[in-house]
Amino acid sequence: MTRSGESLRPEAETERVTLSIDGREVTVPEGETILAACTAADVETPTICWAPNLTPVNVCRVCVVELEGSRTLVPACSRPAEAGMQISTDSERVRHSRRMVLEFLGSANDLSQASEIADWSRIYGADPARYDGGASDVSADGSGDLPERPGPERVREPVRIQDDLYIRAYDRCVLCYKCVEACGDDAQHTFAIAVAGRGFDARIRTEYDAELPDSACVYCGNCVAVCPTGALQFRTEFDLRAVGEWRPDDQSVTRTVCSYCGVGCNLDLHVQDERIVKVTSPADHSVTSGHLCIKGRFGWQYVHAPAFEPPTTSATEH
Amino acid sequence: MADLHFSDAEPTASERRAVLAALSVDEESDGAVVVSHPRVVRAGMQRRRQMRHQLLPALHALQREAGWISPGGLNFVGRTLGVPPAEAYGVATFYEMFRTEAPAHELSVRHVCIDPICALAGAAPLAEHLRSQGHAVHEGPCLGQCERAPAVFIQGRREPDRVPADGSGPDSLLVSITAPAPEAPSLLRHMIGREPGQSESMSMEAYRERGGGAALDAALRLGTDEVISQVTAAGLSGRGGAAFPTGIKWRAVADGEGPKHVVANIDESEPGTFKDRLLCELEPLAIIESIAVAGLTVGAEHGWIYIRGEYPLATQRLRHAIAQARSAGWLGDDAAGSGRPFDIELRRGAGAYICGEETALFNSLEGFRGEPRNKPPFPTTHGLFGRPTVVNNPETLLNVNEILRIGPEAYRSVGTEGSPGTKLFCLSGHVGRPGLYEAPFGMTLDELLGLAGGVQGTLAAVLLGGAAGSFVGPDAGGLRLSLEDTRAAGTTLGSGPVMVFNDTADMSAVVERLAKFFCDESCGQCVPCRVGTVRQHELVTQIRRTGRSTEPQRELLGDIADAMGDASICGLGHTAASAVLSAMRLGLLGDTAS
Numbered sequence A: 001m002t003r004s005g006e007s008l009r010p011e012a013e014t015e016r017v018t019l020s021i022d023g024r025e026v027t028v029p030e031g032e033t034i035l036a037a038c039t040a041a042d043v044e045t046p047t048i049c050w051a052p053n054l055t056p057v058n059v060c061r062v063c064v065v066e067l068e069g070s071r072t073l074v075p076a077c078s079r080p081a082e083a084g085m086q087i088s089t090d091s092e093r094v095r096h097s098r099r100m101v102l103e104f105l106g107s108a109n110d111l112s113q114a115s116e117i118a119d120w121s122r123i124y125g126a127d128p129a130r131y132d133g134g135a136s137d138v139s140a141d142g143s144g145d146l147p148e149r150p151g152p153e154r155v156r157e158p159v160r161i162q163d164d165l166y167i168r169a170y171d172r173c174v175l176c177y178k179c180v181e182a183c184g185d186d187a188q189h190t191f192a193i194a195v196a197g198r199g200f201d202a203r204i205r206t207e208y209d210a211e212l213p214d215s216a217c218v219y220c221g222n223c224v225a226v227c228p229t230g231a232l233q234f235r236t237e238f239d240l241r242a243v244g245e246w247r248p249d250d251q252s253v254t255r256t257v258c259s260y261c262g263v264g265c266n267l268d269l270h271v272q273d274e275r276i277v278k279v280t281s282p283a284d285h286s287v288t289s290g291h292l293c294i295k296g297r298f299g300w301q302y303v304h305a306p307a308f309e310p311p312t313t314s315a316t317e318h
Numbered sequence B: 001m002a003d004l005h006f007s008d009a010e011p012t013a014s015e016r017r018a019v020l021a022a023l024s025v026d027e028e029s030d031g032a033v034v035v036s037h038p039r040v041v042r043a044g045m046q047r048r049r050q051m052r053h054q055l056l057p058a059l060h061a062l063q064r065e066a067g068w069i070s071p072g073g074l075n076f077v078g079r080t081l082g083v084p085p086a087e088a089y090g091v092a093t094f095y096e097m098f099r100t101e102a103p104a105h106e107l108s109v110r111h112v113c114i115d116p117i118c119a120l121a122g123a124a125p126l127a128e129h130l131r132s133q134g135h136a137v138h139e140g141p142c143l144g145q146c147e148r149a150p151a152v153f154i155q156g157r158r159e160p161d162r163v164p165a166d167g168s169g170p171d172s173l174l175v176s177i178t179a180p181a182p183e184a185p186s187l188l189r190h191m192i193g194r195e196p197g198q199s200e201s202m203s204m205e206a207y208r209e210r211g212g213g214a215a216l217d218a219a220l221r222l223g224t225d226e227v228i229s230q231v232t233a234a235g236l237s238g239r240g241g242a243a244f245p246t247g248i249k250w251r252a253v254a255d256g257e258g259p260k261h262v263v264a265n266i267d268e269s270e271p272g273t274f275k276d277r278l279l280c281e282l283e284p285l286a287i288i289e290s291i292a293v294a295g296l297t298v299g300a301e302h303g304w305i306y307i308r309g310e311y312p313l314a315t316q317r318l319r320h321a322i323a324q325a326r327s328a329g330w331l332g333d334d335a336a337g338s339g340r341p342f343d344i345e346l347r348r349g350a351g352a353y354i355c356g357e358e359t360a361l362f363n364s365l366e367g368f369r370g371e372p373r374n375k376p377p378f379p380t381t382h383g384l385f386g387r388p389t390v391v392n393n394p395e396t397l398l399n400v401n402e403i404l405r406i407g408p409e410a411y412r413s414v415g416t417e418g419s420p421g422t423k424l425f426c427l428s429g430h431v432g433r434p435g436l437y438e439a440p441f442g443m444t445l446d447e448l449l450g451l452a453g454g455v456q457g458t459l460a461a462v463l464l465g466g467a468a469g470s471f472v473g474p475d476a477g478g479l480r481l482s483l484e485d486t487r488a489a490g491t492t493l494g495s496g497p498v499m500v501f502n503d504t505a506d507m508s509a510v511v512e513r514l515a516k517f518f519c520d521e522s523c524g525q526c527v528p529c530r531v532g533t534v535r536q537h538e539l540v541t542q543i544r545r546t547g548r549s550t551e552p553q554r555e556l557l558g559d560i561a562d563a564m565g566d567a568s569i570c571g572l573g574h575t576a577a578s579a580v581l582s583a584m585r586l587g588l589l590g591d592t593a594s
């Protein structure tokens, strides 16, 4: 195949690469990831920090696969597919690392509202209870005199309720960086939140943990929309869950176009008991890529109110 | 970028002055370095932040002036450099040397090393003593002074940082060279017999008299291809720990297009390692010369020194050497008469072991959190500011000088076939004369220990390669210290630390501290390392408490090790279990129970 000047090559003529996924040949456009190749080969891959509308950060490592010739496993979500790659997605090494990542998260975080992670944890047989330390109940001198064992360190954080629009429960946060990306380079360009601290103590934070209404946050809710664990949650959902009334199975979704301005963002209205409980936008929508502004995201409150008032961000600390 | 939002907090007048002074000093002295480059973040996301790479110098200035990074000070830095406050806060909280809560005192802070060698030498009572004297004390990881443990570093409040041991007469350094012939390679030979503290010997004239400048002359005479082929023929591999062939790295960068960078990685934070500090303190002009050789060879315009923040004397001497090199015409628009521009800018780290990992170093230098990037792409194509970059350890760079001075054949006359040349070893702990030793690759461990005055007392274990390395037992005296022999024995030389423990050392305490080191130093980015290091430390603590390990505990440790080694992003996670596993094998953590 002749290659014309790179920049002149039209999109449609992108070269294709063929690689092997679990012994099956698949062909994908050059520049696609191993993850895309797996999908093309009908191999489902667990992901936590990857999303179709965000730049891959490859930090959770649950998507790792075995690449022949590579000393370590490689992240499928960000590693470009190359011609001739031999990939195993279900080897003992792959299953072990995936299970351990899920187990580590289960041992450190409250994953009760992270349904996808829970599903994968079941599939890979993750058992976070292994870290509870029961096995060390042997006293060295046989006296049965055991020093105190505090149990595995977990992420402990109070729920941050600082406004009427969304809450932050960072004990559920698995540090997938999605909210940071959505607030920053990938969508909102507001940079209200970032990762602070180091190691196990790393957390998503505003500067000096300032309350959201005092921060740069413009309440677009894009961070909430991408959060995979419920660490960020719309107040509507949080309040309904608190009274046991959050029933996703009873919700209908209606697609509409936002009427606040002329951009034409698609909105998905999630309706339960004839009330809008959540607004999202499809990640594959050409205008939004899933991201919205405060009006599209929260402006629906006028539907239920006698007269629309801008959503309040008054601090109501918990 | 969108308009940035800042809180109402304002800087004090002195904070403002301190920040501006730090920034203008950099502008003045490093004007030759062009600062605007697109940055490739992680998987190719591009950002353009012209000023952001000055964030670390600005935070250092704030910390020294106010004793912490105050909200007003942070706002001022953010406004000046165009950095969102949340991100600047994220950077400030990444480093050991920066505080983000107001201190209750006006004091300089005494950092006391609590890593194994200093712990043996009485770090805990020393810290207690300093506290009782009314000093502010911060206990932290290895300070790179293991040969004179217990180590202290004073982070100045409105005064320069300093190391008390630097002021007490001639350096306590003991150097020994075992290169057999005069023409054989030796990095330390010309440094011997000098009083390292004498500033006179730091002059360009004195350096030239010792033969300084010969490598730069040779590099310009030989040209890019010949220099690289000599480095390749000499079989030089990186001395920073990964032992990657230097010739291959330089070739790749020389072949790259556009602006390029050379970075001397002097972050040296591996527990037990202090060689780079001594090299910079003893012969700073040689380091500058070697960076210029690298830069002119691969066609880079920008040289950078990233040195750990706890090395004030080495930093001062390198700065002095850069100034001298500029006066002598080695650096500047027509560097060393090459007709091409090359200059060097020095940056101080702020206390983070992970920033020695090359891609974390790039992020740190660019003003981002020191989180490693995923590889590929590699630094040779996407390095500092997303440009092709040579990053080398200073010992590696000095070896290039040596190769250019004596030629690849003479260079290969010592060492082994697989590991030509010499290696600097940092001996610490229970040996007669802790210090820096240069020995040909292939010398046995016993011979090396003999050079250092032998083991004090009865040997219990030697930790090779530092926290990222592994323990060997008393029966390993015959181990040949080469890359291939240590690899075959399932251990590593790493960057050259050799930490010696006799049977009076509480080895389980040593192992527990190493496990804690990784928890503290993990950047926290990836799950296997962020959580795995904590679970590993918990298990080690449990085993230590009970005095023996059970089968399920050992299985769990193995499971954690496999996941960290296989699925982590960077070398920190990949090696975080190595010392612990080797300690288990040697029984250093107590008996095994079923």
Ligand SMILES: Cc1cc2nc3c(=O)[nH]c(=O)nc-3n(C[C@H](O)[C@H](O)[C@H](O)COP(=O)(O)O)c2cc1C
Residues within 6 Å of the ligand: B237, B238, B239, B240, B241, B242, B243, B244, B246, B265, B266, B267, B268, B269, B270, B353, B354, B355, B356, B357, B358, B359, B391, B392, B393, B394, B396, B397, B570, B571, B572
């Ligand atoms: C956690 C970690 C810390 C490191 N610290 C250093 C260091 O302080 N100095 C250094 O030269 N290399 C360090 N390295 C290795 C560098 O990533 C890189 O390989 C090296 O600087 C390349 O130079 P060389 O080829 O001359 O050895 C570290 C690597 C890791 C994973």
Ligand code: SF4
Residues within 6 Å of the ligand: A179, A182, A183, A188, A190, A191, A192, A193, A216, A217, A218, A219, A220, A221, A222, A223, A224
């Ligand atoms: S709501 Fe929007 S602006 Fe606020 S933190 Fe989330 S992404 Fe950033």
Ligand code: SF4
Residues within 6 Å of the ligand: A172, A173, A174, A175, A176, A177, A178, A179, A180, A204, A223, A226, A227, A228, A229, A230, A231, A232
């Ligand atoms: S808050 Fe949610 S989106 Fe943000 S890092 Fe945590 S889990 Fe990810």
Ligand code: SF4
Residues within 6 Å of the ligand: B354, B371, B372, B521, B522, B523, B524, B525, B526, B527, B529, B530, B568, B569, B570, B571, B572, B573, B574
């Ligand atoms: S292995 Fe550890 S230090 Fe390296 S990127 Fe992952 S969390 Fe950070």
Ligand code: FES
Residues within 6 Å of the ligand: A046, A047, A048, A049, A050, A057, A058, A059, A060, A061, A062, A063, A064, A075, A076, A077, A078
């Ligand atoms: S999904 Fe690939 S690393 Fe997280």
Ligand code: FES
Residues within 6 Å of the ligand: B113, B114, B115, B116, B117, B118, B119, B141, B142, B143, B144, B145, B146, B149, B150, B151, B271, B272, B273
């Ligand atoms: S300075 Fe204390 S162990 Fe290195």
